[in-house]
Amino acid sequence: PGSPRRASRGASALLAAALLYAALGDVVRSEQQIPLSVVKLWASAFGGEIKSIAAKYSGSQLLQKKYKEYEKDVAIEEIDGLQLVKKLAKNMEEMFHKKSEAVRRLVEAAEEAHLKHEFDADLQYEYFNAVLINERDKDGNFLELGKEFILAPNDHFNNLPVNISLSDVQVPTNMYNKDPAIVNGVYWSESLNKVFVDNFDRDPSLIWQYFGSAKGFFRQYPGIKWEPDENGVIAFDCRNRKWYIQAATSPKDVVILVDVSGSMKGLRLTIAKQTVSSILDTLGDDDFFNIIAYNEELHYVEPCLNGTLVQADRTNKEHFREHLDKLFAKGIGMLDIALNEAFNILSDFNHTGQGSICSQAIMLITDGAVDTYDTIFAKYNWPDRKVRIFTYLIGREAAFADNLKWMACANKGFFTQISTLADVQENVMEYLHVLSRPKVIDQEHDVVWTEAYIDSTLPQAQKLTDDQGPVLMTTVAMPVFSKQNETRSKGILLGVVGTDVPVKELLKTIPKYKLGIHGYAFAITNNGYILTHPELRLLYEEGKKRRKPNYSSVDLSEVEWEDRDDVLRNAMVNRKTGKFSMEVKKTVDKGKRVLVMTNDYYYTDIKGTPFSLGVALSRGHGKYFFRGNVTIEEGLHDLEHPDVSLADEWSYCNTDLHPEHRHLSQLEAIKLYLKGKEPLLQCDKELIQEVLFDAVVSAPIEAYWTSLALNKSENSDKGVEVAFLGTRTGLSRINLFVGAEQLTNQDFLKAGDKENIFNADHFPLWYRRAAEQIPGSFVYSIPFSTGPVNKSNVVTASTSIQLLDERKSPVVAAVGIQMKLEFFQRKFWTASRQCASLDGKCSISCDDETVNCYLIDNNGFILVSEDYTQTGDFFGEIEGAVMNKLLTMGSFKRITLYDYQAMCRANKESSDGAHGLLDPYNAFLSAVKWIMTELVLFLVEFNLCSWWHSDMTAKAQKLKQTLEPCDTEYPAFVSERTIKETTGNIACEDCSKSFVIQQIPSSNLFMVVVDSSCLCESVAPITMAPIEIRYNESLKCERLKAQKIRRRPESCHGFHPEENARECGGAPSLRAQTVLLLLPLLLMLFSR
Template identity: 60%
Template sequence: MIQPGKYKDIEPTVKMEEVDGEELVKKFAEEMEGMLGRKMKSVKRLAEAAEDADLYHEFNATLEFDYYNSMLINSVDKDGNAIELGGEFPLEENEHFNKLQVNTLQSDIQVPTNVYNKDPGILNGVYMSEALNDVFVDNFQKDPTLTWQYFGSAAGFFRLYPGIAWTPDENGVVTFDCRNRNWYIQAATSPKDIIIVVDVSGSMKGLRLTIAKHTINTILDTLGENDFVNVIAYSDYVQYVEPCFKGTLVQADLDNREHFKLLVEELQVKGEGKVKKAMKESFKILNEGSLCNQAIMLITDGAMEDYEEVFQEFNWPERRVRVFTYLIGREVTFADTVKWIACNNKGYYTHVSTLADVQENVMEYLHVLSRPMVINHDHDIIWTEAYMDSAAQSLLLMTSVAMPVFSKKKETLSHGILLGVVGTDVPLRELMRLAPRYKLGVHGYAFLNTNNGYILAHPALRPLYKEGKKLKPKPNYNSVDLAEVEWEDTDETLRTAMVKGETGTLSLDVRATVEKGRRVMFLKNDYFYTTINETPFSLGMVLTRGHGEYIFIGNVSVKEGLNDLMQPDVSIANEWTYCETDIDPHHRKLTQLQAVFRYLTGKEPDLECDEKLLRQTLFDAVVTAPMEAYWTALMLNPSGMDEGVETAFLGTRSGLMRVSRYVGIEKRVAKKFLSPSDKENIFTMDHFPVWYRRAAEYPAGKFLYYIPKEDTRGRDYFLSAPPHTGVCIQGVCIQGVCIQVYVSRVYVSMVYVSKVYVSRVYVSRVYVSRVYVSRVYVSRVYVSSVYVQVTQQSERLYLRIVQCRPVALVTFLHVSLLSIAAHCTIISLNSRK
């Protein structure tokens, strides 16, 4: 029990503040805008440097130039000499870059396997872009939170900073081509409407049809969520590959693109190819489109009809719709005809004779569509949807900001030459740190979504699945709509407002799940949302009634707070940002507790720390300090301690935890509990511990029992939260959940429970190897349906339950306030038949 005397000295400093949700979400958005604005400035500096470097570079067809090829660096031949394009390239592990081996002093070059790494175009581009090295380093010094910076060339090479050693795939090749990445495609062109028209007449059989299908799929891969598309096949008649999309364009999001690919695989050849009807249908659809960049992609092995009148009727003289043609197969009988179609409609003609030709030839259309941007010198900055960076060997979600690089040479200005795209990555985890958990309450959270309604960051977004021992991205992880996770918003009021970039509020009754959907809580949520200026993103924030409306503030002296904080039984949430350790490289290996200590003792005065969170943490450390003496007294007095106690612990809203172990690790049943790998039961960036969240919803004095899922190696334990503890000061209380871990006997005979504070347990069925508990009433409080696993070993049944309770849930001025701490008990129960 926490003693009242502890609070006498600090009582005058304790106060409660009401949270203004509208102001808080605007403040978060402004901070995010500032962070993203710094990334955009870095990208602009790169674009300017690249264009200036190209302006003063003269192409040299005989240029000989050695560069650091990321596939070959630090490689030697059989005699121990550095191989060509290799050479010594110092690398060292860097915490900031996912602990990869990197070189922060310079960049290196990656070239796809299908591109000759000493082609004159590659050598001249690499030589010209050497000027970016100084800008990369300068950007990183100005903004140490920057991650990867890069330049993707239209010629195919990829300059990456910091430099790394590129790892080929299992076949020994590098399929990565920067020109296929979303950040490159979106920056190189503006949003577009695309109709893909494919010939499925009898002459397209065999390899030709295979090449045509691969060409369609490759075109689809170049589209993003800002583009619109449809696919039409023709022979004797016109057919939409998806009849439901007849006469319209659909958003080219991942789901639709994959759907088209499945339907394209089912195409069969037959009849005679009559392209005229297909072209008419395509122009009619585009006339109803957005009137932005529009194009028809004609995939055929030849055109025999008189199609000129179609262009005269629908496209000439404005030539508003570009027509790109892809001649399939080795024969070139109809090459002049197919080329004429493209050239007279401001398009581009390519001959695709093999599957290997597809990728390079398809990419040409992007350079043509970029010409108006180049000529007008429109440096539009783009932001991508969320994605995982496979090149950086990371499973963290990020977004990229990118910008096109144009040739400014007078002699080629009218040609509209795209040099490439520059960009940088922004980990969404770092962006969400600007909306810290402690300001949002136990059930509160923040989330980001795009102007297309797709989630960038949300606690309910689970982008990974487990295959064996490996984590892999789910197929559609980056095209999850906001309506799919905030499903209580049945009218999509919230989604519509955020897509439009509006600012406002909304209240909803929600059913929130915990323990990966195994438990449900009924909450009243207040939603606050606003746009992040200069980006296509909107920020949403949730405060839960009873927990997010007020914030508890108290002050103690730094000396007293540090004394109670730096105790062996105390820890703080290492995923939270008490102090920013990622700015100075010397701070990156510090834990958050170490950083707090060094900052408050004056050893690292340059650390940037959250003063409000530090005050709250020090306050919690002081007022919970008596628990240490209380738990120690129980340990030293066996008669006063309940049988089987393993661990007692307490958590507070500031992320502070006190843990007292009564049993050594070798005898402990719950070995993984509260370990860093036990994400469900510790404070993380995404959530408070599950025992904290569930206990917070229980009235004071009531017990909560729940069943941990993790393996306990044949023995079971449960968490129990004893009745209400805490101290009130003029109506303000230290609140939370305090926990103990029990390894206690339970004799099961008509389910008789001994040494456990349970008023009533009803068991509906008992099997030989397991017990199914349909309802559990704890101190007359209905918990939920609980599935209790029981294993049979040597005529013993092991039952595992969890018991928790909120500490001092306060009523202040007749308003149920927040829970800022939690206290529970883990109990392992074994029984004899």
């Protein structure tokens, strides 16, 4: 609904401008004077009208009055941030301890069961295979290993069908289900079932518990059916999961040497690259590495990192993978030069004190060695043999195997031969079990905690989602050792047990009501990576929601970026307890608005874990808490009202402790608790007391809203659709003035409307913004739609309710209304037609063709414009010259923001594609390889398929991927509160443009009236679009080398004098399926 102008306005304006320009020639036109007094009148009329409507329908004055009545009965307390963070850390410590104790019980049971078991090569045992359970043949009989396994949906496991009495076993597709080693392992580990069940009984908040065997099978509780992917493959191998590797080994420094001499051409180089990639998969955030390719010279895969090691975080590993594709084979292999360089790097880097300061290893990937290089090993590594040598012989020829095996055996390492791509993963895994030996001999069951991650690799098992998408979790894991005396010096690792802990479990221990409106808690790892933080964004949207590639290694400094010197981050990494303060710029409303405030941060460590906890409290109202007091009877009565709801993501009562409570909403749980009907319920008494108080104080508003709805005049205020309130305790009330089906915005205040409801991370947007307004004034906004065209059709207005008339007063509640945009705009246009003159002749009107009238908010977004399509747009994009002048005059200020979790369009083609184009031989080879592999797959379900699927799918996705992680900079704009009105003139190329901006009383709005006869096109629009921060090559290199302060894990088992190093590899590992005899067909083709 725009101003009622003639349709020909645009054309006639242009005609008038042309005639005027012709008449005056080069003389610059004088600007049109817009009378400030008239604009002030309009603003006052609109402000009075809209505030009257907002106050009337929200009931703000009634609620303010009700809280004032209780003023003398409440006690206001300043929150002691340090005490609060210590208490929260203690709560989390207890919760984490319960999880680790559950895992410890599994370790004890597993080791005891294995000790009693005698290996039987002929053991026949029908176990529950997770892929085959409940499967029948064409005759209706259960398949072998596929017996009946009762599954039932369970709400604790997201309604997935599970068996909470038994576990079942997953075996990777490339392994033989009935291999004696697997059957024996499955048999003795069956005794874990009763411990799984017992753990779940003791702690019903536990989710998946599991045992990952060193032999490759994965026992999981509760039992669940696994479904293969579309290729009939389950590529999941528990041994390359982070929790397994972290628990099995100690932190390590690794130098990978890759032979790129002429003999490595073709398939051999492809296998070598895949081997390097698989080794990288086994490295974690506590490890350090570098990759050197060698022929007659040394070639650092990343030349910038010459002579040093880099942390094995995801970003660095992906960077190296991209460079791997550029390797090509030529020349002669001079291994002695490479070995000398590797030993020197490890020694020098160890002396810097930056690395793991634990295990060290050299990984050698080659098709042969003409010498044993014992003089080099004698110089650098003997007699202690602190650097292990792992050798990978590429190809089928065994002529040089003896030399490579000797190197590994003489240096406490391991030798394997990798003949095909299908062999890579299994052979790479061997080194982990060698590195685990000192830990096993020490019999040190270190508890490890992973960083936060979403493990989507388990097809069914990890399909735990909440309303916001996949569940973020951390895993607690412990290694399981062989206790048999005869194997002690061999240090045999049996596997790893673990359980997952959803990060939302942590959030349940945090009393959000004690943190204030803008306050929050967050936790980080020993590497400074975020475990939980309200600003952590896991997903991005491109067609559909996708997981960001680097979501698990977002550093605290990337979200609390105002702390340029990492003072807060480093103190937390170093497990200090203390306080830190800084001014912050917090974005809200999809990042389009900014709130500038001062935060006080309190932090401490969470004992028994590698995590540290922080709490942020905003200065002012955010640091105060009050206690009200009413009787349980009064409060219960007012909680029974049907319009009352509570924040379901807040933890008023712990409904996870007993299965019979899981179906209860928080409100239902509170009522049962207060009535004494559920004595087993554990609830937060302090929070419930405040909920009762808020319920009693806010109860009269229900009758008030009802009377308004009954007496609502037919025509005047039909645009008001919803009234709502929220209190500091997460209590909400909602009243509809129209039928639910008639609501313009059907999603508002529903569970999916995360921005506008209380959730685990933050208060509703309308509450947070109202709290920063001057008390008694309303904040108006239109919701930003996610679609490019869908414009919002509603306006939300809200105001805060304060207990006292001073800065220290807590904001106890916020109330508001939502109305139709058309209704709101009509009120604006009506007000803008008023005149000050007695004769009714207006000196200026928004209907005039020479002016444009706008209503904008304090962040510069348009709520009303004569062009309806501009609603919701940023004012600077429409009137760039005026916005520029407002910034110059200080009416608005620009705030520069940074996004270190952004996703940008990739500006380069994938190196895979380019490589194929530049190297016809490579392209031909790839094509032949594809044809041959397809042929073999057609003949028989071939073991290569798991490699083929995972590798080629990854490459296909890489080629298709259009967005990649990047850093961006973008502006936000905020009005200067002290400036109520401004007039201005802008000198343009051939005219002068005048404007008036006037604040709307008791609001966050401004009326802007602009002279439209002067277009001023020479001034570019001001955009809010983010700009990618590009780093030049030298800066990229510095960023790669730069290592932030981190705290290495407390335990290290890199070496043990009793270790028996005689088991150091030999024959290629036993492959599962006889069809692998077909591999020579491919090898003959590629090894020539």
